[in-house]
Amino acid sequence: MKDLENKSIKYxxxxxxxxxxxxxxxxxxxxxxxxxxxxxFNLNFLLLAWILSCFYLIFKE
Amino acid sequence: MKKFxxxxxxxxxxxxxxxxxxxxxxxxxxTYRHAFSRQYFLGKGFFYKFGPSERVIDNKxxxxxxxxxxxxxxxxxxxxxxxxxxxxPQVLENNDxxxxxxxxxxxxxxxxxxxxxxxxxxxxxxxxxxxxxxxNGLFFYQKNNNFKNYQDFLDNNDFSSTVFYNYNxxxxxxxxxxxxxxxxxxxxxxxxxxxxxxxxxxxxxxxDINFDFLDLDKNSQNDIKKLSILVYFxxxxxxxxxxxxxxxxSLNYLLSLPGLPEGSYKVEIKADDQVLTKxxxxxxxxxxxxxRVWFDQKNNGxxxxxNKNNFRVKALESSCLGEIEINNKIFLIDKxxxxxxxxxxxxxxxxxxxxxxxxxxxxxxxxxNGLFSFSENSFLDPTLNKLDQYTDIENIDFILADxxxxxxxxxxxxSEININLEGAVKEKDGYNFIISAPFLKNITEDQYIEIxxxxxxxxxxxxxxxxxxxxxxxxRK
Numbered sequence: 001m002k003d004l005e006n007k008s009i010k011y012x013x014x015x016x017x018x019x020x021x022x023x024x025x026x027x028x029x030x031x032x033x034x035x036x037x038x039x040x041f042n043l044n045f046l047l048l049a050w051i052l053s054c055f056y057l058i059f060k061e
Numbered sequence: 062m063k064k065f066x067x068x069x070x071x072x073x074x075x076x077x078x079x080x081x082x083x084x085x086x087x088x089x090x091x092t093y094r095h096a097f098s099r100q101y102f103l104g105k106g107f108f109y110k111f112g113p114s115e116r117v118i119d120n121k122x123x124x125x126x127x128x129x130x131x132x133x134x135x136x137x138x139x140x141x142x143x144x145x146x147x148x149x150p151q152v153l154e155n156n157d158x159x160x161x162x163x164x165x166x167x168x169x170x171x172x173x174x175x176x177x178x179x180x181x182x183x184x185x186x187x188x189x190x191x192x193x194x195x196x197n198g199l200f201f202y203q204k205n206n207n208f209k210n211y212q213d214f215l216d217n218n219d220f221s222s223t224v225f226y227n228y229n230x231x232x233x234x235x236x237x238x239x240x241x242x243x244x245x246x247x248x249x250x251x252x253x254x255x256x257x258x259x260x261x262x263x264x265x266x267x268x269d270i271n272f273d274f275l276d277l278d279k280n281s282q283n284d285i286k287k288l289s290i291l292v293y294f295x296x297x298x299x300x301x302x303x304x305x306x307x308x309x310x311s312l313n314y315l316l317s318l319p320g321l322p323e324g325s326y327k328v329e330i331k332a333d334d335q336v337l338t339k340x341x342x343x344x345x346x347x348x349x350x351x352x353r354v355w356f357d358q359k360n361n362g363x364x365x366x367x368n369k370n371n372f373r374v375k376a377l378e379s380s381c382l383g384e385i386e387i388n389n390k391i392f393l394i395d396k397x398x399x400x401x402x403x404x405x406x407x408x409x410x411x412x413x414x415x416x417x418x419x420x421x422x423x424x425x426x427x428x429x430n431g432l433f434s435f436s437e438n439s440f441l442d443p444t445l446n447k448l449d450q451y452t453d454i455e456n457i458d459f460i461l462a463d464x465x466x467x468x469x470x471x472x473x474x475x476s477e478i479n480i481n482l483e484g485a486v487k488e489k490d491g492y493n494f495i496i497s498a499p500f501l502k503n504i505t506e507d508q509y510i511e512i513x514x515x516x517x518x519x520x521x522x523x524x525x526x527x528x529x530x531x532x533x534x535x536x537r538k
Contacts, residue, residue, distance in 0.1 A: 010062060018069045029077070035132050036084050040104040 005060070012056050019050035084134050089523035093131060095515045107132050108515070109490055116501075121509040125501040132491035137521035140165070140480045140492075144179060145513040147473050152508045156500045158183065158450035161510065163478060165485045166493035170331060171256050174495045175485070177478040178227050178464050183454060188466050195466070199228070202460040211461055226448040226462035231295055234325045234443035241266040242346045250341040250348070250435050252357040257338075258329040260432070260441050262347040268292070268318040268326060270343040276310040278335035288332035290316055294324060325443035327351070347441035349432040358424035366415040368442055369431030370405040371451060381424030388416050394425065415440060450499075473513055482519075 023046050026037045037043060083091065095108040109130040111117050116124025131140075142163055152159060164176035187193060187202050194201045194210060201211040208214040215230070241264055242248075261268065276286050292300040304314045316328070325347075330338065337357050341348075356363055358378045376382050376394050385392050388405050405416060415437055418427065427433070430449055434440035446452070448460065467474040485492055498510055522530070 011065065014062065014066060014069070018066075018073070022073050025073070025077070029080075033084060033134065035105075035107070035134065036080055038105055039107055039132070040080060040083070042103055042105070045103075 009057070009060055012053050012060075016050070016053040016057055019046060019053055022046060023050055085524060086135065086519070086521070087524035089137075089521045089526075090519070091133075092516060092518045093133070094517075096513070107491070116504065118506070118509075120512050122496060122498060122512065123501060123506055123509045124504040125499055126495050126497040129494050129496075130488075130490040130492065131494060131517055133487075133519055135521065136482070136487060137519040138481070138483045139520040140482050141477065141518040141520075142177075142480060142494075143475065143477045143514075143516040143518075144496075145470075145473050145475050145515075146179075147511040147513070148180070149507060149509045149511070151505075152500060152510070153182075155508065156182075158452075159500050160450075160498075161476075162497045163480075164495055164497075165480050165482060166495070167485050168331075169486045169488075170333060174497075175480065176495070176497060177480055178462075179476040179478060179496075180467055180474060181226065181448070181462075181464065183448060183452075184226065184460070184462055184464055185466060187454075187460070198463060198465060200226075200460070200462040200464045200466070204458045207458075214459060214461070220445055220459075222456065222458040224446045224448045224452050224457050224460050226460065226464060228461050228463045229296060230445060230461075232445060233295065235323065236262055236264075236325075236347070236441070239264050239346070242344050248341075248343050248345060248348055248435070248439055251339065252360040253338040253341070254355040254357045255334040255336060256329075256331050257350060257353065257355070258327060259348055259350045260325050260327055260443055261343075261345050261349075262325050262441050262443075263321050263345065264323040266345070268316065268321055268328075268345070270316045270328065270341060270345065272312075272314045272316065272330070272341055273339040274304070274306070274312040274314065274332070275337045275339050276306050276312075276335060277337050278310075278333075286310075286336075288312070288330060288336055290314065291329040291331065292316070292318065293327040293329070294321070299326075325441065346439060348439050349434045349441045351432060352430060353426065353428040354433045355426040356424055360423040362419070362421040362423070363425075364417065364419040365427070365433050365435055366417055366437055366440055367429060367431050367433050368415060368440070369429045369451070370416050371429055372403045372418070373428040374401045374403060375399065375426045375428075376422070376424060377426060378424040381422050383420065383422035385418065385420040385422065385425065387418050394422065 023043070026043060026046070030037045030043070093107040095106060109132055111127065111129045113124075113128075116122060116127050144163065148159065159180065159182040160178070161180040162176040163179050164174040167173055167175045184200055188200075190202065192203050192206050196210070199211055201214070203214065208217065220232075239262060261270075272290075274288065278286075286306040287303045289301060289303050291298060300318060304312050306312045337359075354365060358381055370388075372387065374385055374392075374394055376397050379397050382395055382397060385394055385403075387403060390405060392401065392403050394401055415434075430447070432440070432442055432444070448462065465477060467476040482492065501508060501510070
């Protein structure tokens, strides 16, 4: 059980870094070229995923 | 863990490459769709600001006109617009002339759109007739089958009982028995507001017109204010120049073009609404304003003539409210900014070619789809008859239209038009499109056009040509 929890923390941590980088990069691209991302994808979903992973890590670690 | 990391960052990389591909359209072609029934919860799409909101309910257009923006990241030179739509039964029952057009904004100052036909019920109803020929995208109708094809008809050069629709004929107009003005008396027109255009006629004389302009905008003293003067011959621009207002907000401009061949010329003045043309002074005999005349409030009454019998009249100053007399019938213009639609039925015994419009009022804006002159003698009509709601099809022998019939799929029509984007205005929000349906002028919820889908295919230069051009440009510098 403990192993599974440690493993999931590791994966969520990786996802958290991924979401942070993706959010920063897509946000930057949207600023440079307006509508580059937002025309196809709503960044709020990514932000929500980032917040959820963030909370998970705060409460589990 | 390493595999998971590689998967995530590869996904991000390919997602960005995909987005970049759709954004920059490297092959110079991209298609954008807007399906009204589908919600875009993942992205906001490329179509914006369908409106005004009071003319659109969900996917139904109930008023005219309707605008939207297409946010394309780069410039393109051609757009193929495909629209899938349904016309409400009440529209089909209550309107004799149903004409839908769509187009793109080409002149922001004068709010002018380049329109192409989407739907026309007159042509659609005629399409079942045996005297119809459709070739090279042209729709040719002849009542009595006089000609083999439209080329033979055009070669015949008699268009007296013909109407054209979305067709620009390179047609040379000659006025029989025209003599240049040899008297000392000039044609003088005073106090016209904003932009306007007119036709004039030249034969063995110079195209000389003296304009006196005044800028009424008191706040513009620190700005450099300009207006443009353009001259066209057979739809080709032959002259254009900008005039700059002096410090006292006035501008005197002499348009002088010597040695022109005989024919009718179109002169266009592009200015904002605060520009007053105090005086137009010319020795030319013929001068007909196109579609509109806007008198300034400084005017003390007027008398004009038009070749049409329907008018849209608007008072833009409260001091100018009053009566207008059209062919001896009096109409009251008693509300400011309200458009009064006036139609005069011509009695058969009184078939005067021109309708007389006069008023003691000032500052009225008078519009129709015809021409206006300031005297009967100065009237000139070099235009060809166009298919509109006032066309009496029974008296028409020929129709030539650049029009593709819409396809009918179940209850829906599918129309396709090609729009030239070169010269189109591209704003921050992208290209501004319009859907015009004049029969929806009076907003009622049971008369509508239901739009199922709009698809716009954009064609432009591919990225490699663009880069090559950029390099060549820099190298030249």
